[in-house]
Amino acid sequence: MPTTRNVVRHKGLTARDLALIAVFAGLIAALSVAVAIPLPFSPVPITLQTLGIMLAPSLLGWKRGTLAVAAFLALGLAGLPLFAGGMGGVGVLARPSAGFIVSWIFAALVIGVLTDLLVRGNHGRYRFWAGLGINVVGGILVIYAIGVPWMAVVAGSGVLATTYSMLAFLPGDLVKAVVTALIASTVFRAYPIPPAGHPVVEVDEGKGGAA
Numbered sequence: 597m598p599t600t601r602n603v604v605r606h607k608g609l610t611a612r613d614l615a616l617i618a619v620f621a622g623l624i625a626a627l628s629v630a631v632a633i634p635l636p637f638s639p640v641p642i643t644l645q646t647l648g649i650m651l652a653p654s655l656l657g658w659k660r661g662t663l664a665v666a667a668f669l670a671l672g673l674a675g676l677p678l679f680a681g682g683m684g685g686v687g688v689l690a691r692p693s694a695g696f697i698v699s700w701i702f703a704a705l706v707i708g709v710l711t712d713l714l715v716r717g718n719h720g721r722y723r724f725w726a727g728l729g730i731n732v733v734g735g736i737l738v739i740y741a742i743g744v745p746w747m748a749v750v751a752g753s754g755v756l757a758t759t760y761s762m763l764a765f766l767p768g769d770l771v772k773a774v775v776t777a778l779i780a781s782t783v784f785r786a787y788p789i790p791p792a793g794h795p796v797v798e799v800d801e802g803k804g805g806a807a
Contacts, residue, residue: 607793613660616789620656620664624648625671625678643680646769649700650707650735650776654727655783658708659792665704669697695746699739707734715784722784724777731773736766 609617627644648668653661672678675685679697688694710730715722740762748758783789 609659609792610794612790613792616656617660617664617667620648620652620661621667621671624652624665624668625676628668628678628680629682644772645680645700646703646735646739647772647775649703649739650731650772651779653704653708653734654711654731654776654780655789656708657712657789657792658705661708662701662704665700669700672697690750692747692751693743694750696739696743698746699742702742703734703738705734706738707731710734711780720784720788722781724781727777727780728773731776732770735773735776736769 624645627648649665652664655661656664668678672684672688673686677684679688680693683691688697707730710733711722711727714726714730744758744762745755747753748755751758
């Protein structure tokens with residue numbers, strides 16, 4: 597016979613959610629300007645930006661994490677010197693590194709969605725190795741898949757040559773993926789951040805069966 601049960605869903609954003617989005621947008625900005633090591637063979641310097649891009653959705657989920665990255669990008673494109681090398685403004689979109697900037701939104705979305713599924717499927721627990729795999733997929737593969745071809749076209753260096761030049765960044769990005777997974781597993785174990793939105797109780801009418 598049909599069965600009914602109350603299901604709690606979260607909708608919209610709360611004041612706490614907006615505060616977390618602002619805090620993590622600021623964190624990404626701080627990581628962006630803290631370290632910027634130029635490389636002679638690449639127009640993309642080594643920074644800690646991708647650490648913030650991985651952390652935001654890993655800790656906040658896809659909605660707040662993606663919005664935090666979007667807020668950071670909006671501030672940078674508005675002219676604040678938040679991108680690598682102290683650059684800002686829409687002019688950065690004409691540079692070879694613009695593909696990596698654009699990719700951050702997609703990276704945050706992928707990491708956030710997969711992390712939400714991971715935590716939901718493990719009853720609120722974050723698994724380190726699964727989280728590390730998610731960070732590698734979203735924080736490295738997605739970013740490289742968009743950023744490398746974009747750079748190759750703008751710089752006119754060819755995809756293969758650009759890929760070789762990006763290998764220097766891979767060890768550092770792997771370390772960032774590990775650090776993010778370690779931080780996320782610690783946070784979820786010690787003080788898990790509540791889901792985004794207002795809790796709303798809805799009636800879910802399922803289908804029962806006769807024994």
